[in-house]
Every structure is written in C-alpha cells, then in structure tokens.
Amino acid sequence: MSKKSFETLLTHAGSKPDEYHGAVNVPPHRMSTIVFRNYADFEKVPNVPYSYGRAGTPSSAAFEEAIAAIEGAYRSVSTCSGLSAIVTVLMAFTQAGDHVLMTDNCYGPSRKSCEEILRRFGVDVEYYPPMIGANIAKLFRPNTKLVFMEAPGSLTFEVQDIGAITAAAKKAGIKTAIDNSWATPLFFRPLEFGIDVSMMTATKYVSGHSDCMLGVVSTNEESWPQVKRTALMLGLCGGSEELYLGLRGLRTLNVRMLQHQKNALDIATWLSAQPQVKRVHHPALPSCPGHENWKKYYKGSSGTFGIILHQTDREKIAAMLDGMEIFNLGFSWGGFESLLFPEQPKPIRTATAWEEEGFSLRLHIGLEDAEDIRADLAAGLARL
Ligand SMILES: Cc1ncc(COP(=O)(O)O)c(C=O)c1O
Structure with a gap:
C-alpha cells in the first residue's frame, strides 16, 4: 500500500480480498500441517511463506502486517497472549550474567516472569523507580542489556519520561522496550520514537471485545532477528480465531x-x-x-x-x-x-x-x- 494515514492503515492494512474470493478480512486459517507436493518444494523450507502452523499462517501474516504498518515497525510477531509477548522480549535480549532494568510499576505478571524465569536462568533483574528519567543512566552496568518501560504503569498510572530513558539507554548501547498496551499506536508510536521494541497485549484494546487472548511484539530492523527467533523457539503463536479477531478489532x-x-x-x-x-x-x-x-x-x-x-x-x-x-x-x-x-x-x-x-x-x-x-x-x- 502506498503511504497512507494511520486511520486508513487501520482500516485496510493486512486486507487481501483478491486472495480470498473478495472477503474483506482475511478468514481464519486453521492450519497445523502444511503439505508439500514434491521433494523439491520440501527442500525449499524455510524459504517458503508457510511450512508449519506454528511458524506462521496467512492469519498471522495478515495480523502482523497490519500491526507493523500501524506501529511503523520493521516487522511484528504475534504470540498467544500479551504475557507471552513480554516473555519473548525479556528472553530475546538476555542470557546468563546479564542485567535487566524493569520499571517498578510494571504489570504484575511481567515482574513474576522476571523473578521466576529470568532469575532462574541467571539474569539479574533490577526494578527502577518509574519516574527516574535521565537518572536511569546511574543504574547502567557494563552487563545491562535491556531497559523495559511501561507507561502509564499498571495500577498506579505514573507516566514515565520515555524520551529521557530512551535517550540514556541509546547512548549506552542498551536495548529499550515498552509495554504500549494502554496507549496503542493510536496514541503513542514507540518505534518512531527510537524505542527498539514495542509490545502489546492485543487481548485488550486491539481486539477490544473481551473474547480473545493475543499478544504482539513489533521491532526495528536490528532487533527483529532476535525477537522473531525467540518467539519461534519458545513455541509461541496466536490461534487462528484469535488472530482473526485481532485483525477485525483493528478495523474499529x-x-x-x-x-x-x-x-x-x-x-x-x-x-x-x-x-x-x-x-x-x-x-x-x-x-x-x-x-x-x-x-x-x-x-x-x-x-x-x-x-x-x-x-x-x-x-x-x-x-x-x-x-x-x-x-x-x-x-x-x-x-x-x-x-x-x-x-x-x-x-x-x-x-x-x-x-x-x-x-x-x-x-x-x-x-x-x-x-x-x-x-x-x-x-x-x-x-x-
Ligand atoms: C499492561 C498489561 N500488559 C500485559 C498484559 C498481559 O496481557 P494478556 O492478558 O493478554 O497476557 C496485561 C494484562 O492485563 C496488562 O494489563
């Protein structure tokens, strides 16, 4: 699609009527097994659009294409819930011996994932005061790999100085990520702001009808391989109905x-x-x-x-x-x-x-x- 305004992207991104008998929204694709007609086609994997349900289907491709368009992201990957999107981000950029800075007012299960997963795998997690602003730099260590923001914070709603935190992290060569579920790209576009990774629970405003569990991570080009690979290796994928509902939700x-x-x-x-x-x-x-x-x-x-x-x-x-x-x-x-x-x-x-x-x-x-x-x-x- 040529360059379009945000509202027009919301309405049309990911839509492929020519491929689906004129259907305006990409219908749910219930696929696990994807068969190959001959050995030569089989040998092309992974350089084919679809090879196995978990690795992607036309349903996930349509939803991810639409989200990437409205996020202004290089690419997006869908997961089975907002929390799994968060865990993907936490695991994508860390390994044993690393240090992560997580905002103290984060969503409760984000904190629990830090405690129960990252710590168990030898990652040191430090919670920082949400209103720390540029002083975040004082907490940086040689092994700090990720600064995770959430604005406004869960339950308490403090709005962080996203600009100051991002600038400090960028200067130190540290990855930044934000839980953007409250604002959605309608009200804040993290990637355009220089944040490396934006995640959302699409369970909330994106799908909007309290009947679907879905998450999505959007990244810049540099961060994409790590995030995509981690989601894949964690075995995370959105269900076909959920992806359909997520895409339908975007339209309104x-x-x-x-x-x-x-x-x-x-x-x-x-x-x-x-x-x-x-x-x-x-x-x-x-x-x-x-x-x-x-x-x-x-x-x-x-x-x-x-x-x-x-x-x-x-x-x-x-x-x-x-x-x-x-x-x-x-x-x-x-x-x-x-x-x-x-x-x-x-x-x-x-x-x-x-x-x-x-x-x-x-x-x-x-x-x-x-x-x-x-x-x-x-x-x-x-x-x-
Ligand atoms: C701010 C925030 N982020 C992430 C999540 C997790 O989303 P999900 O319930 O889709 O796993 C929630 C859920 O309430 C949330 O409030």
Whole structure:
C-alpha cells in the first residue's frame, strides 16, 4: 500500500480480498500441517511463506502486517497472549550474567516472569523507580542489556519520561522496550520514537471485545532477528480465531479508542470532584504523576485509569463493588464494557514505596452511555 494515514492503515492494512474470493478480512486459517507436493518444494523450507502452523499462517501474516504498518515497525510477531509477548522480549535480549532494568510499576505478571524465569536462568533483574528519567543512566552496568518501560504503569498510572530513558539507554548501547498496551499506536508510536521494541497485549484494546487472548511484539530492523527467533523457539503463536479477531478489532480501534477516551475523561474529571475520592490517576489529568510526560509524548488517552478512595473498610468497599449495575469486577480492561479491578499496589513495589493511603481501584471505562456509567459510580460511592 502506498503511504497512507494511520486511520486508513487501520482500516485496510493486512486486507487481501483478491486472495480470498473478495472477503474483506482475511478468514481464519486453521492450519497445523502444511503439505508439500514434491521433494523439491520440501527442500525449499524455510524459504517458503508457510511450512508449519506454528511458524506462521496467512492469519498471522495478515495480523502482523497490519500491526507493523500501524506501529511503523520493521516487522511484528504475534504470540498467544500479551504475557507471552513480554516473555519473548525479556528472553530475546538476555542470557546468563546479564542485567535487566524493569520499571517498578510494571504489570504484575511481567515482574513474576522476571523473578521466576529470568532469575532462574541467571539474569539479574533490577526494578527502577518509574519516574527516574535521565537518572536511569546511574543504574547502567557494563552487563545491562535491556531497559523495559511501561507507561502509564499498571495500577498506579505514573507516566514515565520515555524520551529521557530512551535517550540514556541509546547512548549506552542498551536495548529499550515498552509495554504500549494502554496507549496503542493510536496514541503513542514507540518505534518512531527510537524505542527498539514495542509490545502489546492485543487481548485488550486491539481486539477490544473481551473474547480473545493475543499478544504482539513489533521491532526495528536490528532487533527483529532476535525477537522473531525467540518467539519461534519458545513455541509461541496466536490461534487462528484469535488472530482473526485481532485483525477485525483493528478495523474499529480508532472509533472505539476515541469513545473510551471521551467517556473516561468525562468520568475521571467528575470523580476528581467527589468527596469519597482522594485522588484520580488519569494520565491526562494534572493529578496523575507524570502528567507532564503524557502531554509531551502522547496524542491521547485511553479508557483505563486509577482512583484512590478515602474509605478502606472492607465491608463498605464490598457494598460499593457488589451493588454495581454496569461495572463488573475483572482482571482485565480494554474491552467494550466497563470493569473495576480492586488490586492494591503497595505489596507489589520493591524499588519505590507506594505511600498513598486509601483503597486503590482501577477503572476501565467502556462504551456505555457516560451518564449511565456516572450514575452507577455515584450510587456506588454513596454506599461507602
Ligand atoms: C499492561 C498489561 N500488559 C500485559 C498484559 C498481559 O496481557 P494478556 O492478558 O493478554 O497476557 C496485561 C494484562 O492485563 C496488562 O494489563
């Protein structure tokens, strides 16, 4: 496709109607075995487009082509979940004796993967204060191989100084990677910014309908062989239906994200004025740590943010949560529906203390009517 705007790429990238009887989206390809008609063709492997389901199918190729286009990446590789995409990145650039810098506000299972996999294989993991900025350079060691960022951070939503961290790492010849699941390339494009690797859980906004598990890693040219090879050797691949749903989700990512943004900003602003709410951590509001960085680097905000309630009494909190009509409790976000997640950040941190007293809630604001969402929350707050 000739150079097209982001919205047009979202709508058309990866689409191949001529190859699929006019079907607008590439249909799911359920393939494990791929047969060869003769020995000469067999001998061409691996220099053929498809040789075995795990190594790639037209479904993965279409999804990866579309993601690479919207990320402005050299290439992308799909995996079976966001977490497997993270593990791919962690393992691609490290070996025994190396040192990795991971942000202290990372997604919980990213931390567990560092602890339970990297450490077991002899990689030293150090968690750094998310707001460290250019001072990250003070933590660099001769064996530092990777700086992993996540912005905004899981649960606590600090927005890192991505520019300062990336510049320092680049100067020292250290690879940089970011979990870009919250923003998606609609609001932030890491590769264009000089970050080597961008990963996303496509389970969230990309697929957008809370019915699919999928991950994707996008890289610059230099980082591609290591990432692709690692995903392959870890045996990771997206399922055919999931890849189809991921690609289909991309087609409406733009409109969904803009509506999530509008609803979430509306609700976050309203929550800021409620007496039961101590603080709102929405990157687009000044009360969020790193709001200045959000203004500097991001083109918009998605539907997920955090609040801290004054109330900490378990029975009162349960009364609030159990009586919600629109919101459900769930370990997720990024779907069309509103969700609440009551995990507390304090016990998770190690490099920085989470000093904020009160009860933390992560909100994902869905595509319901904003007035209905507000009414549900207002009734919930009144039960505290
Ligand atoms: C920020 C972030 N990254 C990665 C993941 C992992 O994605 P998945 O659930 O697809 O493995 C999650 C899941 O909640 C997440 O919140």
